[in-house]
Amino acid sequence: MKTLGISYGYHDAAAALAIDGKLVACSQEDRFTRQKHDANFPRYAVEYCLEQSNISLSDLDLVVYHENPVEKFTRVLTSSFYSYPYSFSEFKNSMKSWLTQKLWVNNRLSKEFKVSPFKIKNLDHHFSHAANAFIGSGFDEAGIIIVDAVGDWFSTVIYKGTWQEGKPKIEAVRKIKFPNSLGLFYSAVTEYLGFNPNDQECNTMALAAFGEPKFYDELEKLVTWNEDCSYTLDQSFFNFMKFYDGGINEKFIEKFGSAAKKNIFNNCDCFDPNFKLEETTKHYTDMAASIQRLYEKYITTCARFILKEHSTNICFAGGGALNCVANGKLAQLEGITNLYIPADPGDGGSAVGAALYGNFMAGFSEKDVSRLKYPVYLGKGYDEKLDVASLQEINPKELKRYLKNSKYANLNFFKVLEFTDSKQMIDKVSELLMDKNIVGWYQGRSEIGPRALGNRSILIRPDDYQLAKRLSTKVKKRAAFRPYAVSVSSNDADKLIDEHFIKYDGLKKMQIATPVKDECLEKVKACVHVDKSTRPQICDEKENPLYHELLNKFGERFGLSALLNTSFNEKGFPLIDSPLLALIMFVRTEMDVLVLNNTVILKE
Amino acid sequence: MTSLFNLIRYLKVKLVVNTLWRWSPKSYLRSISLFSATESDTVWQLIHAFYMIENPKHRAEIFTQILEEDFHAKQFEDLINITEHADNYKVPFEEKKFLYSKEDPVWKLLAYCYIGEKDAADKFKDIMACSHNPDLKRTLAKIIHDETSHVGQANSILYELGAKPSEIKIELWRIRLIRKYESLVRNTKRIFEVIVDALLAIIYFTMGLLVSFKAKSIILDRKNS
Numbered sequence: 148m149k150t151l152g153i154s155y156g157y158h159d160a161a162a163a164l165a166i167d168g169k170l171v172a173c174s175q176e177d178r179f180t181r182q183k184h185d186a187n188f189p190r191y192a193v194e195y196c197l198e199q200s201n202i203s204l205s206d207l208d209l210v211v212y213h214e215n216p217v218e219k220f221t222r223v224l225t226s227s228f229y230s231y232p233y234s235f236s237e238f239k240n241s242m243k244s245w246l247t248q249k250l251w252v253n254n255r256l257s258k259e260f261k262v263s264p265f266k267i268k269n270l271d272h273h274f275s276h277a278a279n280a281f282i283g284s285g286f287d288e289a290g291i292i293i294v295d296a297v298g299d300w301f302s303t304v305i306y307k308g309t310w311q312e313g314k315p316k317i318e319a320v321r322k323i324k325f326p327n328s329l330g331l332f333y334s335a336v337t338e339y340l341g342f343n344p345n346d347q348e349c350n351t352m353a354l355a356a357f358g359e360p361k362f363y364d365e366l367e368k369l370v371t372w373n374e375d376c377s378y379t380l381d382q383s384f385f386n387f388m389k390f391y392d393g394g395i396n397e398k399f400i401e402k403f404g405s406a407a408k409k410n411i412f413n414n415c416d417c418f419d420p421n422f423k424l425e426e427t428t429k430h431y432t433d434m435a436a437s438i439q440r441l442y443e444k445y446i447t448t449c450a451r452f453i454l455k456e457h458s459t460n461i462c463f464a465g466g467g468a469l470n471c472v473a474n475g476k477l478a479q480l481e482g483i484t485n486l487y488i489p490a491d492p493g494d495g496g497s498a499v500g501a502a503l504y505g506n507f508m509a510g511f512s513e514k515d516v517s518r519l520k521y522p523v524y525l526g527k528g529y530d531e532k533l534d535v536a537s538l539q540e541i542n543p544k545e546l547k548r549y550l551k552n553s554k555y556a557n558l559n560f561f562k563v564l565e566f567t568d569s570k571q572m573i574d575k576v577s578e579l580l581m582d583k584n585i586v587g588w589y590q591g592r593s594e595i596g597p598r599a600l601g602n603r604s605i606l607i608r609p610d611d612y613q614l615a616k617r618l619s620t621k622v623k624k625r626a627a628f629r630p631y632a633v634s635v636s637s638n639d640a641d642k643l644i645d646e647h648f649i650k651y652d653g654l655k656k657m658q659i660a661t662p663v664k665d666e667c668l669e670k671v672k673a674c675v676h677v678d679k680s681t682r683p684q685i686c687d688e689k690e691n692p693l694y695h696e697l698l699n700k701f702g703e704r705f706g707l708s709a710l711l712n713t714s715f716n717e718k719g720f721p722l723i724d725s726p727l728l729a730l731i732m733f734v735r736t737e738m739d740v741l742v743l744n745n746t747v748i749l750k751e
Numbered sequence: 752m753t754s755l756f757n758l759i760r761y762l763k764v765k766l767v768v769n770t771l772w773r774w775s776p777k778s779y780l781r782s783i784s785l786f787s788a789t790e791s792d793t794v795w796q797l798i799h800a801f802y803m804i805e806n807p808k809h810r811a812e813i814f815t816q817i818l819e820e821d822f823h824a825k826q827f828e829d830l831i832n833i834t835e836h837a838d839n840y841k842v843p844f845e846e847k848k849f850l851y852s853k854e855d856p857v858w859k860l861l862a863y864c865y866i867g868e869k870d871a872a873d874k875f876k877d878i879m880a881c882s883h884n885p886d887l888k889r890t891l892a893k894i895i896h897d898e899t900s901h902v903g904q905a906n907s908i909l910y911e912l913g914a915k916p917s918e919i920k921i922e923l924w925r926i927r928l929i930r931k932y933e934s935l936v937r938n939t940k941r942i943f944e945v946i947v948d949a950l951l952a953i954i955y956f957t958m959g960l961l962v963s964f965k966a967k968s969i970i971l972d973r974k975n976s
């Protein structure tokens with residue numbers, strides 16, 4: 148059975164292809180279009196999925212779209228009339244895009260893919276997330292938590308997943324409907340802190356560590372919740388129906404003070420242990436800490452409910468599962484046997500859920516459910532030879548304008564080292580890492596989801612604040628309040644992290660924030676947040692042999708097989724896809740070394 | 752004939768820069784965002800061209816041009832980012848589609864870029880002549896300098912890639928016609944949109960009151976999850 152899963156229309160458009168229960172290819176559209184969180188029809192992601200597995204559109208048994216356009220339309224229409232007569236612009240713009248495009252998604256899919264409309268199926272948005280989480284977990288049964296801003300009509304749904312005759316049975320046990328949405332609440336506070344909602348929630352999470360949850364009690368008064376996970380939000384503080392006015396309204400501002408101005412968080416520096424916050428900044432970091440605490444409390448309430456009523460296995464997905472600090476709280480709960488978060492828990496991953504579930508809709512069944520787990524390296528891979536050849540034709544003088552204020556202002560040439568043996572290449576790269584170089588590390592097929600897991604990564608040694616600062620300012624252009632993550636070889640994981648956490652699959656994918664053992668703090672200080680936690684990726688040989696070897700080789704020199712690992716992308720862009728994009732970032736930033744598969748490029 | 756076109760274009764730019772942009776900072780920011788998006792789109796088309804060409808020397812030329820176009824996009828973006836809530840003014844991402852497929856000769860794609868470069872350079876020169884905004888003028892001066900050299904560069908690669916001059920001429924005219932047609936479609940769409948807006952306003956304000964009661968009851972009912 149071959150089924151294609153598609154998600155697009157809101158953010159993170161993606162395509163995924165599953166063949167007989169096996170996810171074979173998946174990509175977000177933004178990797179190809181370079182438009183971060185691109186929501187448009189995933190033309191090139193589909194093209195890639197088909198090319199990768201060598202099949203054509205006519206081979207597809209089903210195409211499954213990740214949500215139900217009619218259901219969603221009723222929600223959009225209802226909310227646009229709610230604030231009548233003050234919501235004309237919401238109504239007008241929604242109707243223009245819905246009546247001309249979004250409502251006719253199935254027609255478009257049928258036309259684009261030249262397949263009969265009967266072969267196009269729809270799932271509920273949260274159900275797609277749940278299918279991704281449950282089928283990919285390989286669990287026999289589980290409780291599934293799905294939290295995001297809003298899907299068709301729901302914002303939070305708890306499911307129970309079981310298997311019957313080789314097919315997944317995913318049933319909702321609790322549904323929380325829009326406009327009650329903790330996801331939207333979190334985004335609204337993100338906006339209050341001066342960041343882009345639906346994109347920079349990770350900033351709020353990072354800032355939380357600088358503050359104290361002083362406003363927790365006040366914020367909690369805006370939510371009424373019960374032990375059974377149901378909740379309602381006091382809508383008088385929010386604008387969820389009139390979204391052009393922003394998520395929060397005047398009443399919220401009256402209660403919590405005016406929203407943050409741009410760039411006020413410059414003093415929050417995780418590379419400066421003696422950071423001092425001004426009073427005004429502190430107000431906002433305290434707000435961040437408060438909403439973070441509130442969110443954690445809700446997620447753990449959901450987990451407790453599941454543990455008590457349904458299962459000790461928990462799957463978690465939806466944009467809310469990107470909050471690795473909350474995931475860390477889940478991992479510390481007593482009674483959890485397993486916790487699974489898919490590689491892409493967000494809307495890109497709902498295409499994966501649609502593709503996998505589509506296999507079963509088309510008649511596939513599987514007795515051994517552990518076979519359904521899928522790897523993360525399912526994106527596109529490229530050969531780098533021609534790209535490197537063209538680099539050697541470039542006159543470095545032409546690059547002067549980008550490198551004016553950098554240590555490469557007098558760049559003379561690029562030195563290219565081609566290795567036939569990956570062992571020698573790794574030896575050289577580990578030496579360069581020891582010598583405090585910033586290394587762009589590009590290998591094989593890309594990772595699915597937002598985390599760089601050793602195939603599209605930027606690496607440095609983990610113990611150097613100054614180097615990390617140079618990485619933030621001269622390469623990534625990233626705010627200093629955002630901490631970096633650490634990759635550690637499975638051989639050394641227990642030196643860095645408590646045994647209790649290591650069992651979780653989420654630690655292979657940088658999904659769970661954990662405390663760092665005291666004895667290792669100094670060794671990895673550049674990847675530790677101000678609360679002494681980190682977001683580790685434990686790399687084992689089976690998952691990524693090359694990266695595992697690099698970590699070990701570096702460990703021989705450094706004394707701990709760990710590297711600071713951040714995503715290979717520039718500010719405002721998605722994770723890079725092709726070697727050309729890696730080269731572009733390499734030549735115009737202060738990145739010192741670029742490794743493209745077995746080719747190592749240095750700036751001289 | 753060409754100079755008449757140029758004059759009309761200049762007057763149009765003058766009208767926009769001196770009246771529309773002055774009255775409505777929002778429309779100024781939208782235009783700048785659109786320029787940025789156009790530069791980014793050129794980058795994207797050029798990335799495609801890069802992979803269609805095999806000659807490393809030509810690839811290197813495309814590579815440096817990609818860097819420059821991306822730099823332009825960033826320069827325009829910086830002009831917007833100095834305002835509060837800059838993201839509200841940015842145009843949403845367009846759906847991408849390559850202009851030419853892998854089967855097409857690559858010189859056609861470069862010819863398209865050549866016309867795009869030329870149009871952009873001309874338009875920016877006109878804006879530069881009319882504008883009194885020092886930030887914008889500074890940005891444009893740098894960009895115009897690059898674009899002028901891109902026009903020359905694109906022209907020479909075009910011939911080096913082995914296309915016949917007559918073929919190139921025909922293709923350039925074809926592209927010009929397509930672009931004219933596209934701008935006609937865009938303008939018609941804009942007029943059409945005004946009509947659609949008016950119709951939606953009638954629907955909203957006449958039926959809205961009734962529907963809003965229903966909407967409120969649905970939402971309030973759904974509040975109890």
Ligand SMILES: [Fe+2]
Pocket residue numbers: 272276295296297298465466493494497
């Ligand atoms: Fe979602």
Ligand SMILES: [Fe+2]
Pocket residue numbers: 790819820823894898
């Ligand atoms: Fe340009």
Ligand SMILES: [Fe+2]
Pocket residue numbers: 820868897898901
């Ligand atoms: Fe140009």
